[in-house]
Amino acid sequence: MLQLAEKTALVTGADGGFGRAIVSALVKAGGRVAASDLASPLNPEAQITLSLDVTRPDDWVGAVQQLTKQFGHLDILINNAGFAITKDFRETDLDDLERLMAVHVGGALLGMQAALPLMRSRGGAIVNICSIAGLVAAPPLAAYGAAKAALRGLSKSVAVTCAELDPPIRVNCISPGFAETAMLDGIAAALGEPDRVKDKLGRRQPLPGFVTPQEVAAAVVYLASDAAAHVTGADLVIDGGYSAQ
Ligand SMILES: NC(=O)c1ccc[n+]([C@@H]2O[C@H](COP(=O)([O-])OP(=O)(O)OC[C@H]3O[C@@H](n4cnc5c(N)ncnc54)[C@H](O)[C@@H]3O)[C@@H](O)[C@H]2O)c1
Structure with a gap:
């Protein structure tokens, strides 16, 4: 059940530490994967590579066109693209907050909206990469934590809306702790x-x-697979127990 035979997937931020591991794990599980990043990633494992700035609506239109042409539909979307700004709340200005919200929340929102028509006929699974910084205090990452908390909240609303579709689309989060990327x-x-x-x-x-990128990637495969058929609106925390303290 953890196999993704012939399922099609799009991964954003695929040139980064988590992104490369996620593409690799999806391919190993039998998926056909489109890897995207700001510049088209050089990923030999991916079936499609594309340049996609998740904050740009036009880029999503282009991605949908390419996915429609080459895959015909989409089963799995992994909203993984992101960056951090290391500032506490006193140093954070509105521009910092807006840039972080644009990528982590706006990028995932545009991605989920773009994926919907490509998933309607077969249903699908969306995984949004959040962070423990959205669950517990991370003072030097004040606006980043706020953006990840917002993404977690957005994911739950989309999960409930998309549970009503026939066939349904499942939406889950993963909140990793610190990983060496x-x-x-x-x-x-x-x-x-x-x-x-x-x-x-x-x-x-x-x-x-x-936490290792491979652990996060294994959790992505689980949430994307039929083994998680009744898992939606969840947040899988992978943090070595950090947030349990
Ligand atoms: N590394 C950690 O400790 C950690 C912990 C929790 C969550 N995360 C989250 O995991 C995700 C992946 O991070 P990572 O650790 O692999 O970092 P990374 O810097 O290795 O990779 C991030 C990738 O996102 C891409 N990206 C940035 N802005 C983009 C945009 N506008 N459009 C498209 N792509 C864009 C970058 O080019 C980069 O390839 C991020 O969402 C991050 O917030 C990371």
Whole structure:
């Protein structure tokens, strides 16, 4: 049931740490995958690679055209694209907040709207990558945490709306803890003494060490598969117990 035989998927932010692992896991599970990022990612595992800035409605129109032409329909959408701004609330200005909201919330909203007609005939599964920063305090990531909390809220509303469709479309979130990707490198560098910061962060959760992109990718495969046929509106937290404290 964890197989995705012949299911088609679109992954945003596919050139990043999580994105590459998600594309790879979907392909290994038997999926046919379109990998997208700001610049078209060089991903030999993907069936389609495309350039898609998730904040631009025109880019979504182009993506839908390409997916319709090459896949004919879409079964799975993974809204994974994102970035962080390392500022506490005193340093955060409206431009920071708007840029983060545009990518994490606006990008996922446009993606879910664009995917809907491509999923209507067969149903589908959408996974939005949130963060524990949207669940618990992350003071140096104030606006980022706000955007991820908003994405979590949006996902639940869309899950309920799309449960009423026939066939239904399921919508779930994954909230990962810290993982060693370019994003975490950027956050650690912005906080100064990156090695010391990363060492400290790696020891903050009850299960020591960082979450891996492969763990997040495995959870994506589960939520996208028929094994999760009655899972919708959920948030799967993968954080080594960080948010349980
Ligand atoms: N790494 C972590 O610790 C962590 C923890 C929790 C959640 N996340 C979330 O996981 C997702 C993936 O992050 P990552 O850690 O792989 O970071 P990453 O920096 O390695 O990858 C992010 C990718 O998103 C792309 N991107 C940024 N803005 C975009 C836009 N407007 N349109 C399309 N693509 C865009 C980037 O080009 C990059 O390839 C993000 O949503 C992030 O917020 C990361």
